Amino acid sequence: MFTTLLRPKFWAGHLAMIVCVSAAVGLGIWQLDAWHTRRADAARDISNLKPVGLGTVMDGDSSFPGRSVGRPVSFAGTWLADSTLYIADRYVGKKRGYWVVTPVRVDGSQSVMPVVRGWSAKAESVAPTGPVEVTGWLQASEGSGPVDDDPHDDVIPMMRLASLVEHVDADLYSAYVVARDVTGQGGPEAGGLRSVSAAAVPDVSGFTALRNLLYAIEWWVFGAFAFFVWARWCADSWKDEGESEVDPAAAAEVEPA
Numbered sequence: 001m002f003t004t005l006l007r008p009k010f011w012a013g014h015l016a017m018i019v020c021v022s023a024a025v026g027l028g029i030w031q032l033d034a035w036h037t038r039r040a041d042a043a044r045d046i047s048n049l050k051p052v053g054l055g056t057v058m059d060g061d062s063s064f065p066g067r068s069v070g071r072p073v074s075f076a077g078t079w080l081a082d083s084t085l086y087i088a089d090r091y092v093g094k095k096r097g098y099w100v101v102t103p104v105r106v107d108g109s110q111s112v113m114p115v116v117r118g119w120s121a122k123a124e125s126v127a128p129t130g131p132v133e134v135t136g137w138l139q140a141s142e143g144s145g146p147v148d149d150d151p152h153d154d155v156i157p158m159m160r161l162a163s164l165v166e167h168v169d170a171d172l173y174s175a176y177v178v179a180r181d182v183t184g185q186g187g188p189e190a191g192g193l194r195s196v197s198a199a200a201v202p203d204v205s206g207f208t209a210l211r212n213l214l215y216a217i218e219w220w221v222f223g224a225f226a227f228f229v230w231a232r233w234c235a236d237s238w239k240d241e242g243e244s245e246v247d248p249a250a251a252a253e254v255e256p257a
Helices: 008-043 210-244 248-254
Strands: 072-079 085-092 095-106 111-120 131-139 176-184
Touching: 008 210, 085 111, 111 131
Parallel strands: 111 176
Antiparallel strands: 072 095, 072 131, 085 095, 095 111, 131 176
16 A cells, blocks of 8 residues: 555645744644733733833734733823722622722823722722823733623723723723822822732733634644545545556456456
8 A cells, every 4th residue: 555655746745844844833833822921921920020101012003912901001191080980799808899090191192091099899889180200010801701881981890991992082092090190199008098009900811822722723723634645635535546456358357247
């Protein structure tokens, strides 16, 4: 069988199998590595690094820089007091309450950065006004979760930027900041709020970069299918070759009278 299938007429089929399976395995490994890398980037703790200017990490038109989750950043701007929102089901110890979020229009930009000013037991606070300088931890938008039952109030179920868009009449950064230090109005102390630390941000979801993992599995399934097709082709080709090489005279001798 192997001698037959190694004839030059079959080389193109073998080469096609090798190329397809190698490509599928390689692309699967690449997607698996991307899955590991993105999850590692999302989970690593860089919250104790020295703060850098927000503009060195991203601008209002940038997608979220995955390797900067939890990075301390600083920026100056002006509070948008009328757009203050409350994120439900946030805890301090065992106490359930709200994150108080007020956007800041960043100086030198037309975009707005949502800032988590602190935690409150009730969905109410003194909205700050005027200029401010903020230093805090950069965070990515939270993923899927509960739907906002009442989009007309100022309480939303998750820190999801798609939900904030409905309440903030300005272009939003693709991120938010958990305030650590606030110079000017709006600090946790001034509003009677409790500080929120980077540790209070939800952990990396099990669904983070799940698409990359599914792509890896998908590529390997394609590779297995290509190998299966090649194996069937080899079996059929060997059978056809064997039948074509049978001596007609010898076949006639064994035929019944």
